Every structure is written in structure tokens, then in C-alpha cells.
Amino acid sequence: MDKKTLTPEQAEGRRKWIIGFTALKCVTESAVKLILGYATGSAGLVADGFHSMTDVAGTLVVWVGIRLSTNRYKSYPYGFYKIENFLAMAIGFAIVYAAYELVQGFFHSEAVMPAHVSVSIAVLIFLIAANFFWGRFEIQTGRLIHSPGIEASGKHTLTDLYSSVAVLVGLVGVGFGINVDRWVSLVIAIILVKVGFEIIWDNIKVLLDISLPQEQLRRYREVIQEVPGVVCVTSVRGRNSGSYRFVDAGIQIRTFDLTDANKIAADVQQALKSYDDAIETVSVHHSYELPKVIKVFIPTEGEANTISDHFGKSPYITTLLYDRESMTASDIKTEKNSLMDVVKGRGRDLAKYLMEHGVDSVCCRENLRDKGPGLMLHRHGIDTRMTEEKSLSVLLEDYLENSRAVFTKTD
Numbered sequence: 556m557d558k559k560t561l562t563p564e565q566a567e568g569r570r571k572w573i574i575g576f577t578a579l580k581c582v583t584e585s586a587v588k589l590i591l592g593y594a595t596g597s598a599g600l601v602a603d604g605f606h607s608m609t610d611v612a613g614t615l616v617v618w619v620g621i622r623l624s625t626n627r628y629k630s631y632p633y634g635f636y637k638i639e640n641f642l643a644m645a646i647g648f649a650i651v652y653a654a655y656e657l658v659q660g661f662f663h664s665e666a667v668m669p670a671h672v673s674v675s676i677a678v679l680i681f682l683i684a685a686n687f688f689w690g691r692f693e694i695q696t697g698r699l700i701h702s703p704g705i706e707a708s709g710k711h712t713l714t715d716l717y718s719s720v721a722v723l724v725g726l727v728g729v730g731f732g733i734n735v736d737r738w739v740s741l742v743i744a745i746i747l748v749k750v751g752f753e754i755i756w757d758n759i760k761v762l763l764d765i766s767l768p769q770e771q772l773r774r775y776r777e778v779i780q781e782v783p784g785v786v787c788v789t790s791v792r793g794r795n796s797g798s799y800r801f802v803d804a805g806i807q808i809r810t811f812d813l814t815d816a817n818k819i820a821a822d823v824q825q826a827l828k829s830y831d832d833a834i835e836t837v838s839v840h841h842s843y844e845l846p847k848v849i850k851v852f853i854p855t856e857g858e859a860n861t862i863s864d865h866f867g868k869s870p871y872i873t874t875l876l877y878d879r880e881s882m883t884a885s886d887i888k889t890e891k892n893s894l895m896d897v898v899k900g901r902g903r904d905l906a907k908y909l910m911e912h913g914v915d916s917v918c919c920r921e922n923l924r925d926k927g928p929g930l931m932l933h934r935h936g937i938d939t940r941m942t943e944e945k946s947l948s949v950l951l952e953d954y955l956e957n958s959r960a961v962f963t964k965t966d
């Protein structure tokens with residue numbers, strides 16, 4: 556099932572429904588095993604019935620955790636998300652304790668020959684089948700709605716099958732006059748210990764704020780990179796807390812304008828939450844920086860090696876790629892300024908043209924600081940510079956050194 560098919564409201568409804576049904580199932584199953592065990596004289600069924608009663612307690616614990624996990628109080632403004640992990644650990648310890656009981660039974664129990672073995676076997680087979688399908692459903696749903704408590708409950712339900720199978724094997728053995736229940740229970744105890752400690756360790760890692768898997772963080776990075784205005788992603792970190800995830804992202808953006816910067820950050824948050832609805836909070840830290848290779852625009856005239864004194868009225872426009880590390884220019888292209896014949900607003904039109912064509916930096920001999928085109932470029936995050944050099948080749952010997960920014964980052 557696609558996780559995107561469930562809305563948060565549907566996930567919460569599914570969660571509550573599973574908890575209620577699981578509690579009812581555990582109470583019914585315990586009663587059936589106890590009644591049948593006492594009626595037939597099967598000590599194994601009686602023990603399994605009491606063991607099933609621990610599931611009722613486990614289900615109650617998960618229900619309490621789910622009810623409390625999203626509540627917020629003045630002293631706990633971030634909620635009680637991790638309470639689910641504590642309670643999932645409790646289920647893990649319950650599984651380990653069940654293994655301890657089986658080991659105790661292995662060393663201290665005596666063989667018993669119960670009556671009405673065929674009836675007990677039939678009922679037990681039905682309960683085993685029902686628990687198998689229900690446990691798998693719990694695990695799948697727990698992963699679907701990102702609930703470690705329900706997923707742990709599902710694993711616990713499946714581990715209960717081992718003790719029931721042990722009882723079933725013992726009953727079959729009784730039918731043939733062979734008692735193998737004690738040896739089967741020892742094998743099951745070992746398996747239970749493994750599963751129980753896996754649940755405990757998985758939730759300890761969450762409580763210690765272990766990072767989300769690197770593959771998942773890589774996918775988050777790809778989502779962020781697709782957001783318009785993001786130049787590059789500098790860092791992505793994330794952690795689990797109960798059923799939810801918290802992500803911190805560092806990005807470099809193309810704008811100095813605070814409103815635009817906040818909008819890009821909000822777009823990043825929305826993109827991540829749309830991609831993964833288990834994300835509760837996204838913290839975005841943004842900074843402005845030119846990329847390693849920048850696309851530069853320079854107004855030129857004549858043979859294009861001469862920098863024009865004007866911005867909008869320059870007869871030619873030259874674009875190139877400049878590597879900031881090697882200080883080399885490539886892909887130099889010069890073309891006529893098609894806006895030369897525009898009577899009014901050609902500077903703003905040229906600025907709009909540059910914004911649409913992904914220019915990173917603009918440099919000219921005209922000071923654009925207090926002019927409309929310059930303000931437009933700066934607002935869009937385009938590095939706007941002024942130079943006193945007349946020769947384009949001299950300027951490109953060290954582009955950033957031979958020019959100066961007309962706006963500061965605080966403008």
C-alpha cells in the first residue's frame with residue numbers, strides 16, 4: 556500500500572482502530588486458552604493463556620503512548636513523541652521476559668498428558684493462523700503510518716506464535732505419546748530473545764537521536780535541490796522521534812531579499828513534508844553564496860573586448876562562464892542588444908531578461924546601485940558589480956578582484 560494514500564487523519568483513525576481491536580483480540584484469545592487449558596488439563600495452554608494476557612498490557616501501554624505522544628504542554632512544547640519509543644522498548648523487554656519464562660519452564664516443568672487433544676489442536680491452529688495474519692497486518696500498518704509502537708506490537712504478536720507453536724507441537728507429541736514440548740520451548744526462547752533485543756536496540760537508537768539512514772537523507776537532498784531558488788544544499792540531517800521525523804537543512808539561495816529568502820525556506824519545508832508526511836518539523840538555514848562556476852553578463856561595445864559605459868544602452872551583450880577557483884573564462888558569447896531600440900524602460904527589460912536566463916553576476920562600468928535595474932537584479936539574488944576597467948580581457952584576469960560589489964549582503 557502506498558503511504559501517500561493515507562491522510563494524517565486517516566492514519567490516526569487507523570492507529571486507534573488497530574489498538575482497540577488488538578486489545579479485544581488479546582482478551583478473547585487469553586480467555587479461550589485459559590478456559591480450554593483448564594478444561595483439558597493442558598498446562599501448556601494455561602501458560603500460553605497467561606502469556607497472552609501480557610499482550611493486553613502491551614496493547615494498553617501502546618494506546619497510552621499514542622494518546623500522549625502528540626500532546627503539548629507549557630513545559631513540554633515539543634510534545635511527547637518519544638514516549639512511543641519508551642513503550643516500544645517496554646514491549647521488547649516483555650518479549651525477553653517471555654523467553655525467560657520459557658527457559659524456566661524448560662528446566663522446571665513436568666510432562667503432562669492432557670485430555671481432548673484433538674479439540675485443543677484444532678483451536679490452537681485457528682488461533683495461530685489468526686495471529687499470523689493479524690501480526691503481519693500490524694507491522695505493515697505500523698510502517699505505513701510510522702508508528703513504532705504498533706510495529707513493535709505486530710512483531711510481538713508474531714513472536715507469540717512461537718509459544719503457541721511450541722504448545723501445538725507438544726500436544727501433537729502427546730497424541731503420539733512423545734513429549735517434545737520442553738525442547739521446542741528452548742529453541743523458541745532463543746528466537747524470542749533475538750527479536751526482543753532487536754526492538755529494544757532499534758528504539759534506543761531513536762532515543763539517542765541516531766541519524767536517519769543516509770539513503771533517506773540523500774533523497775531529501777534531491778527534493779530540496781529541486782526547489783526554485785536553491786543554489787545548492789550544504790547539509791541535511793534528520794532524526795526519528797516516535798512516529799515522526801525532524802529534519803535540519805542548510806541551503807544556499809539566490810536572493811538577498813528577506814521576504815524571498817523566507818519564501819524559499821517555506822517552499823523547502825513544504826516540498827519535504829509533501830514527499831514524506833512523517834516529517835513533523837523542517838528547520839531551514841539559508842545563506843547566500845555564488846556557485847563555483849558563475850554565469851556572468853557584461854555590456855560591451857565594438858569588438859566585444861571593450862566594456863560599455865552603459866547598461867541598457869550598450870550595443871552588445873556578452874555572457875560567459877567564469878570559474879572562481881581557476882579564474883578562467885569559457886563559453887564566451889557576444890550578441891547584439893535587441894533592446895537598443897526600446898525607448899523607455901530598456902534597462903529594466905534587460906534586467907528581466909538576465910533574471911530569466913539564469914545569470915549569476917552582472918558587471919558594468921555604470922553604477923547601478925540606486926537605479927531600477929540594479930535594484931531588480933539585487934532583489935533577485937544576482938551579484939551586481941562595477942568595474943573601472945575598460946578592457947574585458949583585463950577584467951577577466953581576476954574578475955572578482957578587478958570589480959567590486961555595489962550592494963552588500965545587508966542592503
